[in-house]
Amino acid sequence: MAPILEIRNLSVSFETSTGAFHAVKGIDLSVDRGEVLAIVGESGSGKSVAMLAVMGLLPDTATVTADVMSFAGRDLKTLSDSERRAIIGREITMIFQEPMASLNPCYTVGFQIEEVLRLHLGMTGRSARTRAVELLTAVGLPEPADKLRSYPHQLSGGQCQRVMIAMAIACNPTLLIADEPTTALDVTIQKQILDLLLSLQEEHGMALILITHDMGVVAETADRVVVQYQGRKMEEASVLNLFEAPQNPYTRALLSALPENATGRRLSTVRDYMDQSAGGAS
Amino acid sequence: MNGRDDDTPGQRATTAADGIGPGVESQQGVEPAHAEPSQARPDQAGRRPVEGAPVRNGPGPGGDIVLEGRGITRDYHVSGGFFGGRKTVHAVRGVDFSVARGKTLAIVGESGCGKSTLARIITLIDPPTTGTLLIEGRPVQISGGRPPRDLRSRVQIVFQNPHGSLNPRQKIGNVLMEPLELNTDLPAAERRDRARGMLEKVGLLPEHFDRYPHMFSGGQRQRIAIARALMVNPAILVLDEPVSALDLSVQAQVLNLLADLQKEFGLTYVFISHDLSVVRHIADDVMVMLRGEVVERGSRDAVFADPQHAYTRTLFAATPVTNLDAIRARVERKASRRRAMQEQVASR
Numbered sequence A: 001m002a003p004i005l006e007i008r009n010l011s012v013s014f015e016t017s018t019g020a021f022h023a024v025k026g027i028d029l030s031v032d033r034g035e036v037l038a039i040v041g042e043s044g045s046g047k048s049v050a051m052l053a054v055m056g057l058l059p060d061t062a063t064v065t066a067d068v069m070s071f072a073g074r075d076l077k078t079l080s081d082s083e084r085r086a087i088i089g090r091e092i093t094m095i096f097q098e099p100m101a102s103l104n105p106c107y108t109v110g111f112q113i114e115e116v117l118r119l120h121l122g123m124t125g126r127s128a129r130t131r132a133v134e135l136l137t138a139v140g141l142p143e144p145a146d147k148l149r150s151y152p153h154q155l156s157g158g159q160c161q162r163v164m165i166a167m168a169i170a171c172n173p174t175l176l177i178a179d180e181p182t183t184a185l186d187v188t189i190q191k192q193i194l195d196l197l198l199s200l201q202e203e204h205g206m207a208l209i210l211i212t213h214d215m216g217v218v219a220e221t222a223d224r225v226v227v228q229y230q231g232r233k234m235e236e237a238s239v240l241n242l243f244e245a246p247q248n249p250y251t252r253a254l255l256s257a258l259p260e261n262a263t264g265r266r267l268s269t270v271r272d273y274m275d276q277s278a279g280g281a282s
Numbered sequence B: 001m002n003g004r005d006d007d008t009p010g011q012r013a014t015t016a017a018d019g020i021g022p023g024v025e026s027q028q029g030v031e032p033a034h035a036e037p038s039q040a041r042p043d044q045a046g047r048r049p050v051e052g053a054p055v056r057n058g059p060g061p062g063g064d065i066v067l068e069g070r071g072i073t074r075d076y077h078v079s080g081g082f083f084g085g086r087k088t089v090h091a092v093r094g095v096d097f098s099v100a101r102g103k104t105l106a107i108v109g110e111s112g113c114g115k116s117t118l119a120r121i122i123t124l125i126d127p128p129t130t131g132t133l134l135i136e137g138r139p140v141q142i143s144g145g146r147p148p149r150d151l152r153s154r155v156q157i158v159f160q161n162p163h164g165s166l167n168p169r170q171k172i173g174n175v176l177m178e179p180l181e182l183n184t185d186l187p188a189a190e191r192r193d194r195a196r197g198m199l200e201k202v203g204l205l206p207e208h209f210d211r212y213p214h215m216f217s218g219g220q221r222q223r224i225a226i227a228r229a230l231m232v233n234p235a236i237l238v239l240d241e242p243v244s245a246l247d248l249s250v251q252a253q254v255l256n257l258l259a260d261l262q263k264e265f266g267l268t269y270v271f272i273s274h275d276l277s278v279v280r281h282i283a284d285d286v287m288v289m290l291r292g293e294v295v296e297r298g299s300r301d302a303v304f305a306d307p308q309h310a311y312t313r314t315l316f317a318a319t320p321v322t323n324l325d326a327i328r329a330r331v332e333r334k335a336s337r338r339r340a341m342q343e344q345v346a347s348r
């Protein structure tokens, strides 16, 4: 079976005042229907940029190249605008990393959710309202009917994040890209959200790409894991292999930085680990 | 494989709703489960021996209290009763707390329980609806006007939403130098050097100096917000989810930096986080909030060793773990479900 999303040799560079900056350097990545792929790695390693390239949401200063970038057999690089609108936001949706900055501050939460339902499913009026309440209930927002009348600034960080999640799952996407979807949630609600995403994945065969820094979340949800560092893929492994026998030095260093592994008040960083490894030689 | 097919490691089954029910209704039994006797805290009603007077705790084991809240509440009035009327949201419902100089108070709790609301009150951005905030022993009232500038720079905040707190048209170098321009007489060259030094300390690069906020990753913006707050040498720093977007290594670098600064300058931190392993690492005291109220508090060791409130226990139980046996069991469960589905399809 062909993967639902296939990317080969994806590179992204940005024009900056100091010259071109290469944020993503030749990444291969694929995900199957019903699969959960986790992407972990250094802050700034190009995780979000790579996924925004798939969505076609990078700014004009970005140059994107790829040998293959296809979704369900369709070439994402050569889509017409109308084809793109039919896929992005409908079949492929994304939970953006910074929820409070991703909602429109000028419209109520209800308006923004109902807009998605209208645009992609043609739902309006009472049925859209009912579905919106249903979605907010599913993501665990208290008093969902009242929350529809709230503006984003009237919600907490985690409540905004859950609104974003509700919007992303509203149309039962084929592929959901979740960029750190639970950072603003306490662990009990995080659990509820992850269970929700996994149940969508089981029931509808949804593919899920989960960007996260939380190794516990990786351990409890992912099938396969990609590790990124400085724009490159360092390692790809099944979730069990990654934790049991990490191959790449960066992966080992990353895992050793878990706060549980701290010695006293000091936490080890990747650099400490690399210095140690190099220290043996000098 | 290892034959376990119970639904996940047994500790994570409950949800918030299961765990809390009765505990929330009866607040009496749950107040300071581990209140440290050494720290002179206000009692439950927020009473103090000498109301309103500067509080100077002796150099007792608790140290001197630099930050204190007594009976802090905050209501928001929103439209949205069912017939278009006004509704009151009680975001914070009578919270008492105190932090000694050079210590870290961690606040954890349910999403939406009022942590950020409290953070804005502590940092003099919003006034409390009722209650008293004391900074270095002096009650601070901001509803009548802006607090004095020196006080403002002594109390800094790192917002939960770094993107929203950065001006999109301001280069990062200027973001960092601006507080020095406003609050100090340092010459321009010195301001520039300090800003560059701070960039490096939070793991960013000199060439980032002239970039705009949208050119950074989420974790990079989070570090910019931390760097900005540290520029003016605050005495009290409130950090709202400051490391949630950082990989473990950069997170370690930032937490080490905060620990170094605390040790060197006696900084006092209020650290809001959903990550219990981070809290366990950095906190001296922990306060657990649920629906606007404190349901548990105590020293870090006491709270982690022996959580008293059902909600605290639910939180600990829901923390995801990287346990190999659990991963094996989960992978095997999913594989067998898939096999069953395929057989079902085949037999049709």
Ligand SMILES: Nc1ncnc2c1ncn2[C@@H]1O[C@H](COP(=O)(O)OP(=O)(O)OP(=O)(O)O)[C@@H](O)[C@H]1O
Binding pocket: A153, A154, A155, A156, A157, A158, A159, A184, A185, A186, B076, B077, B078, B089, B090, B091, B110, B111, B112, B113, B114, B115, B116, B117, B118, B160
């Ligand atoms: N400006 C506002 N108007 C109305 N209600 C508000 C406003 N700001 C916050 N609230 C409500 O107050 C409650 C507490 O919000 P707060 O932002 O303090 O939560 P939090 O504990 O920081 O949550 P999170 O962990 O999700 O960030 C929430 O129910 C929120 O919806």
Ligand SMILES: Nc1ncnc2c1ncn2[C@@H]1O[C@H](COP(=O)(O)OP(=O)(O)OP(=O)(O)O)[C@@H](O)[C@H]1O
Binding pocket: A014, A016, A021, A023, A042, A043, A044, A045, A046, A047, A048, A049, A050, A059, A061, A097, B214, B215, B216, B217, B218, B219, B220, B245, B246, B247
């Ligand atoms: N518009 C832009 N202009 C210039 N550089 C950018 C732009 N957007 C992102 N970058 C850079 O590209 C790199 C990759 O960013 P990206 O957002 O993908 O990081 P990330 O892996 O998601 O990191 P984090 O875990 O911190 O969110 C970063 O170094 C970032 O600074």
Ligand SMILES: Nc1ncnc2c1ncn2[C@@H]1O[C@H](COP(=O)(O)OP(=O)(O)O)[C@@H](O)[C@H]1O
Binding pocket: A014, A015, A016, A021, A022, A023, A041, A042, A043, A044, A045, A046, A047, A048, A049, A050, A061, B214, B215, B216, B217, B218, B219, B220
């Ligand atoms: N428009 C841009 N111009 C220059 N550099 C950029 C731009 N966008 C991102 N970068 C850089 O690319 C790198 C990867 O960022 P990103 O993919 O956002 O990282 P993360 O892995 O943290 O999500 C970072 O070093 C970032 O500074």
Ligand SMILES: [Mg+2]
Binding pocket: A047, A048, A049, A097, A179, B217, B218, B219
């Ligand atoms: Mg990112």
Ligand SMILES: [Mg+2]
Binding pocket: A156, A157, A158, B115, B116, B117, B160, B240
């Ligand atoms: Mg908050």
Ligand SMILES: [Mg+2]
Binding pocket: A183, A214, B244, B274, B275
């Ligand atoms: Mg986390």
